[in-house]
Amino acid sequence: MAAPIEFLQFVDDNADAFIQRLSDAVAIPSISGDASHRGDVVKMAEWLNDHLKAVGVETQLVDLGKHVMDGEELNLPPAILGRIGNDPKKKTVLVYGHFDVQPANKSDGWDTDPFTLTIHEDGRLIGRGSSDDKGPVLGWLNILQYHFQSNKELPVNLRCCFEGMEESGSEGLDDLVKKESQPGGWFDGVDCVCISDNYWLNTRTPALTYGLRGLAYFKLTVSGPGRDLHSGVFGRTVHEPMTDLVTLMSKLVDGQGNILVPGIDEMVEPPTESEKAIYERLDYSIADVEQSAGGQIAISSNKVDVLMGRMRYASLSLHGIEGAFSGVGAKTVIPAKVAGKFSIRLVPPQTPELVEPLVKAYLEAEFAKLNSKNKFSIESLHGGKPWLADVNHWNFEAAKAATRAVYHQEPDLTREGGSIPVTLTFAESLGVNVLLLPMGRGDDGAHSTNEKLDRSNFIEGTKLLGTYLYEVAVIQ
Amino acid sequence: MAAPIEFLQFVDDNADAFIQRLSDAVAIPSISGDASHRGDVVKMAEWLNDHLKAVGVETQLVDLGKHVMDGEELNLPPAILGRIGNDPKKKTVLVYGHFDVQPANKSDGWDTDPFTLTIHEDGRLIGRGSSDDKGPVLGWLNILQYHFQSNKELPVNLRCCFEGMEESGSEGLDDLVKKESQPGGWFDGVDCVCISDNYWLNTRTPALTYGLRGLAYFKLTVSGPGRDLHSGVFGRTVHEPMTDLVTLMSKLVDGQGNILVPGIDEMVEPPTESEKAIYERLDYSIADVEQSAGGQIAISSNKVDVLMGRMRYASLSLHGIEGAFSGVGAKTVIPAKVAGKFSIRLVPPQTPELVEPLVKAYLEAEFAKLNSKNKFSIESLHGGKPWLADVNHWNFEAAKAATRAVYHQEPDLTREGGSIPVTLTFAESLGVNVLLLPMGRGDDGAHSTNEKLDRSNFIEGTKLLGTYLYEVAVIQ
Numbered sequence A, B: 001m002a003a004p005i006e007f008l009q010f011v012d013d014n015a016d017a018f019i020q021r022l023s024d025a026v027a028i029p030s031i032s033g034d035a036s037h038r039g040d041v042v043k044m045a046e047w048l049n050d051h052l053k054a055v056g057v058e059t060q061l062v063d064l065g066k067h068v069m070d071g072e073e074l075n076l077p078p079a080i081l082g083r084i085g086n087d088p089k090k091k092t093v094l095v096y097g098h099f100d101v102q103p104a105n106k107s108d109g110w111d112t113d114p115f116t117l118t119i120h121e122d123g124r125l126i127g128r129g130s131s132d133d134k135g136p137v138l139g140w141l142n143i144l145q146y147h148f149q150s151n152k153e154l155p156v157n158l159r160c161c162f163e164g165m166e167e168s169g170s171e172g173l174d175d176l177v178k179k180e181s182q183p184g185g186w187f188d189g190v191d192c193v194c195i196s197d198n199y200w201l202n203t204r205t206p207a208l209t210y211g212l213r214g215l216a217y218f219k220l221t222v223s224g225p226g227r228d229l230h231s232g233v234f235g236r237t238v239h240e241p242m243t244d245l246v247t248l249m250s251k252l253v254d255g256q257g258n259i260l261v262p263g264i265d266e267m268v269e270p271p272t273e274s275e276k277a278i279y280e281r282l283d284y285s286i287a288d289v290e291q292s293a294g295g296q297i298a299i300s301s302n303k304v305d306v307l308m309g310r311m312r313y314a315s316l317s318l319h320g321i322e323g324a325f326s327g328v329g330a331k332t333v334i335p336a337k338v339a340g341k342f343s344i345r346l347v348p349p350q351t352p353e354l355v356e357p358l359v360k361a362y363l364e365a366e367f368a369k370l371n372s373k374n375k376f377s378i379e380s381l382h383g384g385k386p387w388l389a390d391v392n393h394w395n396f397e398a399a400k401a402a403t404r405a406v407y408h409q410e411p412d413l414t415r416e417g418g419s420i421p422v423t424l425t426f427a428e429s430l431g432v433n434v435l436l437l438p439m440g441r442g443d444d445g446a447h448s449t450n451e452k453l454d455r456s457n458f459i460e461g462t463k464l465l466g467t468y469l470y471e472v473a474v475i476q
Helices: A005-013 A015-026 A035-054 A130-149 A173-180 A241-249 A273-281 A286-293 A303-311 A352-369 A394-407 A421-430 A455-474 B005-013 B015-026 B035-054 B130-149 B173-180 B241-249 B273-281 B286-293 B303-311 B352-369 B394-407 B421-430 B455-474
Strands: A058-062 A066-069 A072-075 A079-084 A092-098 A124-126 A157-163 A192-195 A207-212 A214-223 A315-322 A337-346 A375-384 A412-416 A433-436 A452-454 B058-062 B066-069 B072-075 B079-084 B092-098 B124-126 B157-163 B192-195 B207-212 B214-223 B315-322 B337-346 B375-384 B412-416 B433-436 B452-454
Touching: A005 A015, A005 A130, A005 A455, A015 A035, A015 A130, A015 A455, A035 A058, A035 A072, A035 A079, A035 A130, A035 A157, A079 A173, A092 A130, A092 A421, A092 A455, A124 A130, A124 A455, A130 A157, A130 A452, A130 A455, A157 A173, A173 A421, A192 A394, A192 A421, A192 A455, A207 A394, A207 A433, A214 A241, A214 A352, A241 A315, A241 A337, A241 A352, A241 B241, A241 B315, A273 A303, A273 A412, A286 A303, A303 A412, A315 B241, A315 B315, A337 A352, A352 A375, A394 A433, A394 A455, A421 A433, A452 A455, B005 B015, B005 B130, B005 B455, B015 B035, B015 B130, B015 B455, B035 B058, B035 B072, B035 B079, B035 B130, B035 B157, B079 B173, B092 B130, B092 B421, B092 B455, B124 B130, B124 B455, B130 B157, B130 B452, B130 B455, B157 B173, B173 B421, B192 B394, B192 B421, B192 B455, B207 B394, B207 B433, B214 B241, B214 B352, B241 B315, B241 B337, B241 B352, B273 B303, B273 B412, B286 B303, B303 B412, B337 B352, B352 B375, B394 B433, B394 B455, B421 B433, B452 B455
Parallel strands: A092 A157, A092 A192, A192 A433, A207 A412, B092 B157, B092 B192, B192 B433, B207 B412
Antiparallel strands: A058 A079, A066 A072, A079 A157, A124 A452, A214 A337, A214 A375, A315 A337, B058 B079, B066 B072, B079 B157, B124 B452, B214 B337, B214 B375, B315 B337
C-alpha cells in the first residue's frame, strides 16, 4: 500500500514548519555527556513529550534512576515511551530514537553556533543534533502530525522509545527495554523495530542497514621495575616492559589487516557469491573510502574486499600505550609499567565470550616465549556482541519498497563497522526483526563539527519513514 | 708521594666547618633549568668565585652569552675559570665541576626542605646538590683552603672549570673548552683532567670511571589518514599507522637486549679475559642491580653479563609513542600519525655517524616489506659519541694509589651506562687522559628526591681528591 498522496503533499507543504520545529529542538543543548547540561536534556524530554501528546500519542516519562558521572551523582534524564493504536488486525511497529546530542562548542571549529540551526543556501541544515538524532525523531513527529490533523488512523499500531542518554552509553535503557518487552509491558505485541539513527554509506544512495559489529576491548599490561628507569643506567641490564609489550602487540594483526590470533578470523564463514554481490552493488568506491579517511591508504584496490573489511569481517586495531613516554621531544626513560590498548570489532558468530579466551591464551603463550622476568596481565575493558538481521524479512522488504517509492532507487544494503548496542537489546528482548533505516547522508558529520542534515533528507526522509509504515501494514 | 699528614688532619679538624659551607651552598637554589631561578645560579657563581679568590685562586667569570629557554631569552650563567700555580716542573691538572642543580620541591616527595641541608644522625647530608655536584666542588675548595691557610704550595699546577649549566645541557661550555684549550688559552699546558661528578657503583666501594656510553636518539614516524579515524568505521579498510609502527618497533631489539639492527652489536669486539676479570672483580651483585631497579628483572643471572650490558655493550630502549592514545580507559581510535621514540646507548667504536645510517637503512627495508600505503620517516633527534679512557694511564694510577691510601681498598673500575658529554669535549679538545673520580655513593639519588651525600664521603672524598693531586705530582 503506497502512502496516501495527501501525506506526501502535507510533508512538502509543511517543510518550512518542520524545519522551524527542528530549529527549536536543536536550540536546546541536550548534551548528555556534560553534567552542566543535564537540565537541558530533561527540558528536551519535556519538549518532545509535549509535542507527542499534542499529536495524540499516549506517553509516559520513565524515571531511569541515578548515575554517577565525573564523580557527581546525577538523575538520569527520563526516557519517553509512546503508544498510539491498539488494533489487533494491524501490525505493531516500535520506533526508537534519541533526543540527546554530542558536545559541541563553536571553538571546536564550527563555522556557526552549533545550537542555532543554520540553513545554508545549498540546503544543509547545520546544527548539533540535526542529523544525530533529532532530525529522524522529528521525522516520526511529522508523520504523526499529518495523521492527527487530517484525523486519519495510522496504518499500524505504533510504539515509541526515545531516550536521552544514547551518546553516553544508553545508561538505564537496557533494563527498561527488557522490562517493557515482557507480557503486559509497553512493547508487548511488537512485530518489528525500526531505528533511524545511522547514515547512508555515501551522499547519493538511500540505505538499509542489517548488521553491526560487536567489540572486545583489551588492555595488555607489562610491568617490571619498581619505577621508571634511566636508559643509560639500566639499558641492557633488565627486561624492559616496552620491549615485551611491543613484541606482543606486533603479533596481533598484520599490515594487511589479518588478525593473527589463531581461531578468530577462522570463525567467520567466507562470503557466498550472492553475498559478495551485495558488496559489488554498493554505491561506494575506493575513492570514497580514501576521501573519507583523508589519505590514499585503502587496504586493497578491490572495492568488495575493502567494504567486506569494514562490514563483514572482524578487525583488530592498536589504539595506543598507557604509561610509556607520549610527549614531544626526546626522553630517555625505560617506562616501568606499560599497557597496550587494542580492540577487536566482532562479526557473527564471534562474541566477546568466544573471542576473549582465545586472545588471552594466545598472548599468554607468546609472552611465555619471551623468557621475560616481567609481569604480564591482560584484561577485557568492555565488550558487546555483533548483530545481524535477515535482509529478506518483510520488515526489510517494506523498507525497500518505501525507498523505491520515495527515492526511485534501490537502497544500498549495508552493515556498519561500529556498534549501536541498543539494536541488539531490542532484537534479543523482543525476538523480532530490527531494521536500521537511516535518514541522513554519510557526510553528515554526526559526532564532528558542522554536523548537518540536508533539507532533502529531512523532507524525503519523513516521507520514507511514513511510507515505510504503510508498506509494513500490507506486506506479507 | 702521600699527602701530608697535616692535610688529612686539617680535613678532619675542619669537617664541621666544611659541612657548614656545603650548607651555605645548598641554600642557594641554583636551578639552571628554571628561568625564575636564573638569578640564583648567578648568585651561586659569585659565591663560589668569592670563595676561590679567598683561598688564592686567580679566577675569571666568563660570560657565555644568551640562550632561549621556554620561549624566553636569558643570559647564561657565567662559567668560572680558575688558576693557581704555574711551575713548569709540576704537572698541570684541570678539575671540572658544576654549581647548578636539578629542580626540587618539597611536594615532589622530599622529607625535608631540599634547599636546607639536613644532617641526619646516620651521617647523611640531605639536600639538593649535596652530591650533584656542590659536594665535590667544595671538596676542591677544602683542599685549597688547607694549602692557603698553611701557606703550602700545591703539589701540582691547578686549573679549574666550574659551570652553571650542566643540568641543562652545558650550553655554551663546549665552545669555551675548545677555545681555552688552544695555545695561550686558560687550559694550555694541562696534563690531565679530573672530573668528580658521578657515583660509586654501590654504597661500599670507591670507584674510578673510565667509560661513558654515547647516544643516538631516533623518532620513527608513520602516518596515513588525514585525521584520527574511528575503528568501527575504518578498522580493516585502511592501513593503520599503529600496526606498521608497532611492527617496526618490534624488530629493533629482542627481550634479551640483543639489538636486531644488523651491524650494530657486531661493531663491538667481544671482551678479553682480562677485561671480563674487571667486571668479575666489581663489588656489585645481581641483587644490587635488582634492588636498584625495584624488581627482580635482571636480564641474566650472570653478574658479568649484566654489568657488561650496562657498561661495555650498546643498548636499545623503546621509550614510547607520540600521537597514539595514551590516556586511561578505552578509546576506539585509529591514530592518524604516530611516532615511536627509541634510542641506542653507544660504546666504542660506535658513533652516531656510524649507527644512524644502519638504523635508517634497516627500518626503510623493513617498512618496504610491509607493503603499506602509509608514509614512513625516520629522524635523529640527538646524538653523542661514547668515551673510553686508558685505565693504565698514570692519571688513573694516581687515583688508584690515592684510593688505597684513603680508603684502604682497591677501587672498582667502572664504566657508566649514561653520558656526561663534557668528558668527551675535554678528552678531544685537550688530547689528554680524563679521569672520572666520584665522591658520592650509588644511592645518593642525584636527580631524585632526598638527594644526599654521606658525611664520610664528603670528608674522606676531600682527602681522596687532595691525595690524588699528591699522587699525580710524583707518578711517572
